[in-house]
Amino acid sequence: MIFDLAGRVAVVTGAGQGVGAGIARMLAAQGAAVAVNDLLAERAQATVDAITAKGAKAIVSAFDVTDYNAVTAAIADVERQLGPVDILVNNAGNGGAERMRPAQFRDTDPAEWRGAIDVNLYGVMNCCRAVINGMCERQHGRIVTISSGAGSVGLNIGVSAYGGGKGGGQGFMRHLAVENARQGVTANSVALGLMRFEGERTVTAGLERTIPVGRLGEPDDVGAICVYLASDEAAWVTGQTIHVNGGNVTS
Numbered sequence: 001m002i003f004d005l006a007g008r009v010a011v012v013t014g015a016g017q018g019v020g021a022g023i024a025r026m027l028a029a030q031g032a033a034v035a036v037n038d039l040l041a042e043r044a045q046a047t048v049d050a051i052t053a054k055g056a057k058a059i060v061s062a063f064d065v066t067d068y069n070a071v072t073a074a075i076a077d078v079e080r081q082l083g084p085v086d087i088l089v090n091n092a093g094n095g096g097a098e099r100m101r102p103a104q105f106r107d108t109d110p111a112e113w114r115g116a117i118d119v120n121l122y123g124v125m126n127c128c129r130a131v132i133n134g135m136c137e138r139q140h141g142r143i144v145t146i147s148s149g150a151g152s153v154g155l156n157i158g159v160s161a162y163g164g165g166k167g168g169g170q171g172f173m174r175h176l177a178v179e180n181a182r183q184g185v186t187a188n189s190v191a192l193g194l195m196r197f198e199g200e201r202t203v204t205a206g207l208e209r210t211i212p213v214g215r216l217g218e219p220d221d222v223g224a225i226c227v228y229l230a231s232d233e234a235a236w237v238t239g240q241t242i243h244v245n246g247g248n249v250t251s
Protein backbone atom coordinates (compact mmCIF):
# COMPACT_ATOMS: atom_id res chain seq x y z
CA MET A 1 0.00 0.00 0.00
CA ILE A 2 1.35 3.45 -0.81
CA PHE A 3 1.06 6.25 1.75
CA ASP A 4 1.04 3.60 4.46
CA LEU A 5 1.31 5.19 7.91
CA ALA A 6 1.14 1.97 9.94
CA GLY A 7 3.40 2.20 12.96
CA ARG A 8 3.63 6.00 12.77
CA VAL A 9 2.55 8.29 15.59
CA ALA A 10 0.87 11.57 14.64
CA VAL A 11 -0.16 14.65 16.58
CA VAL A 12 -2.85 16.84 15.01
CA THR A 13 -3.56 20.14 16.75
CA GLY A 14 -7.00 21.73 16.84
CA ALA A 15 -8.48 18.43 15.72
CA GLY A 16 -11.68 18.50 17.75
CA GLN A 17 -13.70 19.69 14.77
CA GLY A 18 -13.56 20.92 11.19
CA VAL A 19 -10.42 20.55 9.11
CA GLY A 20 -8.31 19.11 11.93
CA ALA A 21 -10.82 16.36 12.66
CA GLY A 22 -10.74 15.39 8.98
CA ILE A 23 -6.95 15.28 9.00
CA ALA A 24 -6.89 13.12 12.15
CA ARG A 25 -9.45 10.71 10.70
CA MET A 26 -7.53 10.28 7.43
CA LEU A 27 -4.12 9.81 9.07
CA ALA A 28 -5.70 7.16 11.33
CA ALA A 29 -7.35 5.48 8.33
CA GLN A 30 -3.86 5.06 6.81
CA GLY A 31 -2.69 3.34 9.99
CA ALA A 32 -1.19 6.09 12.14
CA ALA A 33 -1.88 6.22 15.88
CA VAL A 34 -3.18 9.76 16.38
CA ALA A 35 -2.98 12.09 19.35
CA VAL A 36 -5.98 14.37 18.87
CA ASN A 37 -5.29 17.79 20.34
CA ASP A 38 -7.77 20.53 21.03
CA LEU A 39 -8.19 23.27 23.59
CA LEU A 40 -11.43 21.54 24.51
CA ALA A 41 -11.06 17.94 25.69
CA GLU A 42 -14.68 17.05 24.87
CA ARG A 43 -14.20 18.09 21.24
CA ALA A 44 -11.02 16.03 21.00
CA GLN A 45 -12.85 13.09 22.56
CA ALA A 46 -15.51 13.22 19.81
CA THR A 47 -12.80 12.90 17.15
CA VAL A 48 -11.12 10.08 19.09
CA ASP A 49 -14.46 8.28 19.33
CA ALA A 50 -14.98 8.56 15.56
CA ILE A 51 -11.51 7.12 14.93
CA THR A 52 -11.63 4.29 17.45
CA ALA A 53 -15.12 3.31 16.24
CA LYS A 54 -13.41 2.33 12.99
CA GLY A 55 -10.85 0.22 14.82
CA ALA A 56 -7.96 2.68 14.56
CA LYS A 57 -5.92 4.06 17.45
CA ALA A 58 -6.30 7.57 18.88
CA ILE A 59 -5.98 9.36 22.20
CA VAL A 60 -7.10 12.74 23.51
CA SER A 61 -4.35 15.28 24.12
CA ALA A 62 -5.94 18.52 25.32
CA PHE A 63 -3.64 21.53 25.53
CA ASP A 64 -3.27 25.10 24.37
CA VAL A 65 -0.73 25.32 21.55
CA THR A 66 0.14 28.87 22.61
CA ASP A 67 1.43 27.67 26.01
CA TYR A 68 4.95 26.33 25.46
CA ASN A 69 5.19 24.53 28.81
CA ALA A 70 1.83 22.87 28.27
CA VAL A 71 2.90 21.80 24.77
CA THR A 72 6.16 20.20 25.90
CA ALA A 73 4.46 18.38 28.79
CA ALA A 74 1.68 17.12 26.51
CA ILE A 75 4.07 15.89 23.80
CA ALA A 76 6.06 14.00 26.47
CA ASP A 77 2.81 12.42 27.62
CA VAL A 78 1.83 11.45 24.06
CA GLU A 79 5.25 9.83 23.61
CA ARG A 80 4.78 7.85 26.83
CA GLN A 81 1.39 6.61 25.62
CA LEU A 82 1.95 6.09 21.88
CA GLY A 83 5.69 6.30 21.25
CA PRO A 84 7.87 8.90 19.52
CA VAL A 85 6.07 11.45 17.37
CA ASP A 86 6.74 10.92 13.65
CA ILE A 87 4.13 13.31 12.23
CA LEU A 88 3.03 16.74 13.46
CA VAL A 89 0.17 18.56 11.78
CA ASN A 90 -0.14 22.13 13.03
CA ASN A 91 -3.79 22.77 12.29
CA ALA A 92 -4.96 24.79 15.33
CA GLY A 93 -5.66 28.30 14.22
CA ASN A 94 -8.21 30.97 14.56
CA GLY A 95 -9.98 31.63 11.33
CA GLY A 96 -9.87 34.50 8.95
CA ALA A 97 -12.66 36.94 8.23
CA GLU A 98 -15.32 34.45 9.11
CA ARG A 99 -14.11 33.91 12.68
CA MET A 100 -12.59 37.20 13.78
CA ARG A 101 -14.03 40.65 13.68
CA PRO A 102 -12.99 41.49 10.14
CA ALA A 103 -11.31 44.87 10.31
CA GLN A 104 -8.76 46.82 8.36
CA PHE A 105 -5.45 47.01 10.24
CA ARG A 106 -5.89 50.74 10.86
CA ASP A 107 -8.98 49.97 12.97
CA THR A 108 -7.47 47.19 15.13
CA ASP A 109 -5.45 47.15 18.34
CA PRO A 110 -2.54 45.01 19.65
CA ALA A 111 -4.79 42.59 21.54
CA GLU A 112 -6.43 41.58 18.26
CA TRP A 113 -3.09 41.11 16.48
CA ARG A 114 -1.64 39.16 19.39
CA GLY A 115 -4.40 36.54 19.29
CA ALA A 116 -3.84 35.93 15.60
CA ILE A 117 -0.05 35.74 15.86
CA ASP A 118 -0.10 33.66 19.07
CA VAL A 119 -2.05 30.73 17.68
CA ASN A 120 -1.09 30.87 14.01
CA LEU A 121 2.66 31.45 14.50
CA TYR A 122 3.80 30.89 18.10
CA GLY A 123 1.53 27.87 18.40
CA VAL A 124 3.24 26.33 15.37
CA MET A 125 6.72 27.14 16.70
CA ASN A 126 5.90 25.73 20.15
CA CYS A 127 4.74 22.40 18.74
CA CYS A 128 7.64 22.14 16.30
CA ARG A 129 10.16 22.85 19.06
CA ALA A 130 8.66 20.05 21.16
CA VAL A 131 9.13 17.39 18.46
CA ILE A 132 12.05 18.50 16.28
CA ASN A 133 14.97 17.12 18.29
CA GLY A 134 13.42 13.67 18.59
CA MET A 135 12.69 13.62 14.86
CA CYS A 136 16.29 14.57 14.07
CA GLU A 137 17.67 11.91 16.41
CA ARG A 138 15.53 9.28 14.70
CA GLN A 139 16.35 10.69 11.23
CA HIS A 140 12.68 10.83 10.33
CA GLY A 141 9.91 13.38 10.72
CA ARG A 142 7.03 14.96 8.88
CA ILE A 143 5.72 18.41 9.81
CA VAL A 144 2.74 19.97 8.05
CA THR A 145 1.35 23.39 8.93
CA ILE A 146 -2.17 24.26 7.83
CA SER A 147 -2.00 27.74 6.42
CA SER A 148 -4.22 29.96 4.31
CA GLY A 149 -4.18 31.75 1.00
CA ALA A 150 -4.27 34.86 3.22
CA GLY A 151 -0.68 34.03 4.19
CA SER A 152 0.45 34.19 0.57
CA VAL A 153 -1.54 36.99 -1.06
CA GLY A 154 -3.02 40.29 0.04
CA LEU A 155 -6.78 40.40 0.54
CA ASN A 156 -9.02 43.35 1.24
CA ILE A 157 -11.34 41.54 3.67
CA GLY A 158 -9.87 42.66 6.99
CA VAL A 159 -7.59 39.75 7.85
CA SER A 160 -4.19 41.43 7.94
CA ALA A 161 -3.07 40.06 11.34
CA TYR A 162 -4.29 36.57 10.45
CA GLY A 163 -2.44 36.85 7.13
CA GLY A 164 0.67 37.92 9.03
CA GLY A 165 0.45 34.89 11.32
CA LYS A 166 -0.20 32.47 8.47
CA GLY A 167 2.51 34.03 6.27
CA GLY A 168 4.91 33.84 9.21
CA GLY A 169 4.11 30.16 9.57
CA GLN A 170 4.90 29.59 5.90
CA GLY A 171 8.26 31.34 6.24
CA PHE A 172 9.04 29.39 9.40
CA MET A 173 8.29 26.09 7.64
CA ARG A 174 10.71 26.97 4.83
CA HIS A 175 13.55 27.56 7.30
CA LEU A 176 12.72 24.49 9.37
CA ALA A 177 12.79 22.46 6.15
CA VAL A 178 16.26 23.65 5.17
CA GLU A 179 17.72 23.39 8.68
CA ASN A 180 16.58 19.77 9.08
CA ALA A 181 16.58 18.39 5.54
CA ARG A 182 19.65 16.21 6.11
CA GLN A 183 18.04 14.73 9.22
CA GLY A 184 15.15 13.20 7.28
CA VAL A 185 12.63 15.77 8.49
CA THR A 186 10.32 17.53 6.02
CA ALA A 187 8.32 20.67 6.76
CA ASN A 188 5.61 22.01 4.47
CA SER A 189 2.62 24.33 4.55
CA VAL A 190 -0.80 23.59 3.11
CA ALA A 191 -2.53 26.87 2.27
CA LEU A 192 -6.30 26.47 2.19
CA GLY A 193 -8.93 28.35 0.35
CA LEU A 194 -12.50 28.62 1.54
CA MET A 195 -13.72 25.60 3.46
CA ARG A 196 -17.30 24.58 4.04
CA PHE A 197 -18.34 25.48 7.54
CA GLU A 198 -20.48 23.47 9.85
CA GLY A 199 -23.44 24.77 11.83
CA GLU A 200 -24.22 28.43 11.99
CA ARG A 201 -21.28 29.61 9.96
CA THR A 202 -23.06 30.61 6.79
CA VAL A 203 -20.87 33.57 5.85
CA THR A 204 -19.51 31.63 2.89
CA ALA A 205 -22.95 31.12 1.31
CA GLY A 206 -22.74 31.80 -2.41
CA LEU A 207 -18.94 31.93 -2.48
CA GLU A 208 -18.77 28.61 -4.34
CA ARG A 209 -19.15 30.72 -7.47
CA THR A 210 -15.70 32.23 -6.89
CA ILE A 211 -14.02 28.80 -6.84
CA PRO A 212 -13.10 27.22 -10.20
CA VAL A 213 -13.99 23.69 -9.04
CA GLY A 214 -17.38 25.07 -7.98
CA ARG A 215 -17.53 23.96 -4.36
CA LEU A 216 -16.09 24.81 -0.96
CA GLY A 217 -13.35 22.65 0.52
CA GLU A 218 -14.07 19.64 2.72
CA PRO A 219 -11.95 18.34 5.62
CA ASP A 220 -11.15 15.22 3.60
CA ASP A 221 -9.65 17.37 0.82
CA VAL A 222 -7.10 18.54 3.38
CA GLY A 223 -6.71 15.13 5.02
CA ALA A 224 -5.66 13.63 1.69
CA ILE A 225 -2.77 16.05 1.12
CA CYS A 226 -1.69 15.61 4.74
CA VAL A 227 -1.59 11.83 4.31
CA TYR A 228 0.67 12.30 1.29
CA LEU A 229 2.98 14.81 2.99
CA ALA A 230 3.18 12.55 6.07
CA SER A 231 4.13 9.51 4.01
CA ASP A 232 7.54 8.05 3.21
CA GLU A 233 6.77 8.72 -0.46
CA ALA A 234 6.88 12.49 0.13
CA ALA A 235 10.52 12.49 1.32
CA TRP A 236 11.61 14.83 -1.49
CA VAL A 237 8.88 17.41 -0.89
CA THR A 238 9.98 19.93 1.71
CA GLY A 239 9.92 23.67 2.30
CA GLN A 240 6.87 24.07 0.07
CA THR A 241 3.58 25.90 0.41
CA ILE A 242 0.97 23.79 -1.35
CA HIS A 243 -2.26 25.57 -2.22
CA VAL A 244 -5.39 23.47 -1.79
CA ASN A 245 -8.23 25.72 -2.77
CA GLY A 246 -10.32 24.38 -5.66
CA GLY A 247 -8.28 26.08 -8.34
CA ASN A 248 -7.78 29.70 -7.34
CA VAL A 249 -4.27 30.54 -8.50
CA THR A 250 -2.43 32.28 -5.68
CA SER A 251 1.22 32.10 -6.71
Ligand SMILES: NC(=O)c1ccc[n+]([C@@H]2O[C@H](COP(=O)([O-])OP(=O)(O)OC[C@H]3O[C@@H](n4cnc5c(N)ncnc54)[C@H](O)[C@@H]3O)[C@@H](O)[C@H]2O)c1
Pocket (backbone or CB within 6 Å): 013, 014, 015, 016, 017, 018, 019, 020, 037, 038, 039, 040, 043, 063, 064, 065, 066, 090, 091, 092, 093, 094, 095, 096, 119, 123, 146, 147, 148, 149, 191, 192, 193, 194, 195, 196
Ligand atom coordinates in the same frame (compact mmCIF):
# COMPACT_ATOMS: atom_id res chain seq x y z
N1 LIG B 1 -12.13 27.28 7.45
C1 LIG B 1 -11.52 27.92 6.46
O1 LIG B 1 -12.15 28.40 5.48
C2 LIG B 1 -10.04 28.03 6.46
C3 LIG B 1 -9.40 28.68 5.39
C4 LIG B 1 -8.03 28.78 5.37
C5 LIG B 1 -7.29 28.25 6.43
N2 LIG B 1 -7.93 27.66 7.48
C6 LIG B 1 -7.11 27.13 8.58
O2 LIG B 1 -7.43 25.75 8.77
C7 LIG B 1 -7.26 25.42 10.14
C8 LIG B 1 -8.53 24.76 10.67
O3 LIG B 1 -9.61 25.61 10.42
P1 LIG B 1 -11.11 25.22 10.84
O4 LIG B 1 -12.01 26.04 10.00
O5 LIG B 1 -11.28 23.75 10.89
O6 LIG B 1 -11.13 25.81 12.33
P2 LIG B 1 -12.19 25.56 13.52
O7 LIG B 1 -12.26 26.86 14.25
O8 LIG B 1 -13.44 24.94 13.02
O9 LIG B 1 -11.44 24.49 14.43
C9 LIG B 1 -10.23 24.82 15.04
C10 LIG B 1 -10.08 23.98 16.30
O10 LIG B 1 -8.84 24.41 16.89
C11 LIG B 1 -9.04 24.52 18.28
N3 LIG B 1 -8.11 25.52 18.80
C12 LIG B 1 -8.19 26.87 18.66
N4 LIG B 1 -7.19 27.46 19.31
C13 LIG B 1 -6.45 26.47 19.86
C14 LIG B 1 -5.30 26.45 20.67
N5 LIG B 1 -4.72 27.60 21.05
N6 LIG B 1 -4.80 25.25 21.08
C15 LIG B 1 -5.40 24.10 20.71
N7 LIG B 1 -6.52 24.05 19.95
C16 LIG B 1 -7.04 25.22 19.54
C17 LIG B 1 -10.50 24.95 18.45
O11 LIG B 1 -10.99 24.60 19.75
C18 LIG B 1 -11.19 24.19 17.33
O12 LIG B 1 -11.71 22.95 17.75
C19 LIG B 1 -6.90 26.72 10.87
O13 LIG B 1 -5.49 26.81 11.00
C20 LIG B 1 -7.42 27.79 9.92
O14 LIG B 1 -6.74 29.01 10.08
C21 LIG B 1 -9.28 27.53 7.52
